[in-house]
Amino acid sequence: MDVTKVAEVRQRPERTSRGTAILVAMCFAVLSYALMQTMLVPTITTLQHELRTTAALTAWAVLSAPLLASAVLTPLIGKLGDHHGKRRVVVGVLVVYLVATLGALVSWNVGLLIAFRAVQGVSLGLLPLAFGVLREALPADRVASGLALASGLVGGSAGLGLVCGGLLVDYVSWRWLFAVGAVLVAVTLALVLRFVPESRERGGGRLDVPGALLLATSLTALLLALTQGPALGWTSPWVWGLFALAVLAFAVFLPVEKRTATPLIDPDLLVHRRILPTHLAAVALGAAQFVLFVLLPKFAETPRAGAVDYGFGVSVTAVGLIMLPGTLLVLPGSWLASRIDARVGPRVPLATGLGCVAAGAAALALWHGKIWQLVVFYAVASVGFGLVMAVLPRLVNAAVAPGQIATANGVNTVARTAGGAVGSQLGAAILASMPIAGSTIPGDTAYGFAFGAAALVALIGVGLVGFQVRGGRFAS
Structure with missing residues (x-):
């Protein structure tokens, strides 16, 4: 056998092992963001009581402050990663994230908690950086599956975060959420320092x-x-x-x-026809996802009493268990997306995924009177979440130059986040506009319309994919 070939065979297990270590490190990075995003949702009432504050300020601490900060910081973090090295920026983000998480752990009033939660918003920047690291560091034949796994963890850990958050709040303290989060961030930092190499591809110019x-x-x-x-x-x-x-x-x-x-974001990364439909699909996904994510727990927790003829009056932990089967299906959906992508390209799983989201949301709009219906139909939508989230980074990476990958994925991540903000407010507006007569409590019909709106948004996303097919603008 040729000496060169023997050397290659001997090096292959080492490369495979190193690639697996990098993938594990980046998955921990994604998980450290995704779990903290949802674990705090069950704490809203508890935080309001223990910190002696208002519902509005509590909502800022749990959702609004990190959402605003992450949307503003993520494009900047992606650009810094492209210019100065993704590993270096990942380490910096994790250090800031760890300090903010420890600060939130010891916060003694809502003002401090809001401030530290805003600083925690840097964590969203881990997603585009992780996608960029995986694209550069993994062997070519493992990039699609690696991206699918990392992307699937974002949606897959949402229900898990609700379950963990509910259990910790019910049986220990809300501060344990930040203790768990800090340990996860610290482990991620150690893994990145040990296994992740620095970027080979850099952009140039000043900020x-x-x-x-x-x-x-x-x-x-x-x-x-x-x-x-x-x-x-x-x-x-x-x-x-x-x-x-x-x-x-x-x-x-x-x-x-x-x-x-040297622009912060090349305008082509926003509006060029090769990538704009992908950003719009991310907006559609985020909007539909958050309508279901915010309203399904609210619906299940509502007790039937008086004029309220819907809901099940279950606990937050029980809501997490209702959503858990769907959560567990996000990762298989992501794995399936990578297989379909390898055979026919990313547009098919993107359209199929948005179609599953539309089907699940439409079914919830029509049938939500039994707990099993919530479980099954949310699971259908969750398979769609996994399919779509797995291929969005693939489409972005295929559309841009290597030196723009983190920046472009940052834009796409912000698009999904903005879609989530639109979706949550769309659902809230529909519920507020259709109350039960003589009260401010939304009626059952309002939930049906809100779930139907999520289905419509997902169908619009399917139409955008059709536009991509006709245009034939994406490399596959």
Whole structure:
């Protein structure tokens, strides 16, 4: 046998082992973000009581503060990863994330908790960095399956986070959520330092400060308008002013980036026809996902009493168990997506996944009077979540140059996050507009319409995939 071939055979197990270690490290990074995203949802009532604060401020601590910070910081973190090395930026993000998590653990008032939760928003930046690391560091034949596994963990851990959060809040303390999170972040940091190599592919140039400020202004104004709309009223001048500021800042951002030698985000990464449908599909996924994610627990926890003729009055832990079968199906859905992708390309699992989300949401709109219906139909939608989330990074990576991968995935991640904000507020608006006569409690019909809206949004996403097929713009 040729000496070179013998050397290659001997090195193959080592490369395989190192690739597995890198994959494990990046999966821990994704998991450290995804679990903390949902474990706090069951704490809203407990936090309000123990910190002696209002429901509005508690909602900021649990959802709004990290959402705003992550949307603003993620594109910047992705750009830093492309310019200065993804491993270096991952380590920096994990250090900041760990400090913020420990700070949240010892917070003694809601103001401090909101501040530390906002700093925890850096964790969303781990997703595009992880996708970029996997694309560069894994052998070519393992990239698709690695991306599918990491992407599937984002959705797959959502229900697990609810179960863990419910159990810890019910039996120990909400502070244990941050203790568990800190341990997970610390383990991730150790794995990254030990196994993850530095990026070979780098972008060039200086950081685009004007672009960063304009994009931050646009995203902050948009998400503030969405999160404060229900409280201030959608016709409020403040809300309309925030929407106008978001549009104006983004309108200025695009020409500024076109004239900048080293833009924060190349405008083509936002609006080019090779990648725009992928971002819109991410928005559709996020919107449909969050309608179900926010409203299904609310529906199941509602007790039947008086004029309320729906709901099951179950605990938060029980809600997590209702959603757990669907959660467990997200990862198999991601694995299936990678197999389909390898045979026919990523557009088929993308369309199929959004179709599953639409089917599950439509079934929930029509039939939600039994607990088994919630379990089964949410499981159908969850398979779709896994399929879509697995192929979105694949489509992004295929559409951009290697030096732009983290930035482009950051944009796509923010698109899904913004879609989630739209979806949660869409669901809330539908419930508020259709109360039971003589009360402010939403009626059963309102939930049917909200689940139906999620199905419609997912179907629009399927249509976007059809546009991609006709255009034939994505490499497969």
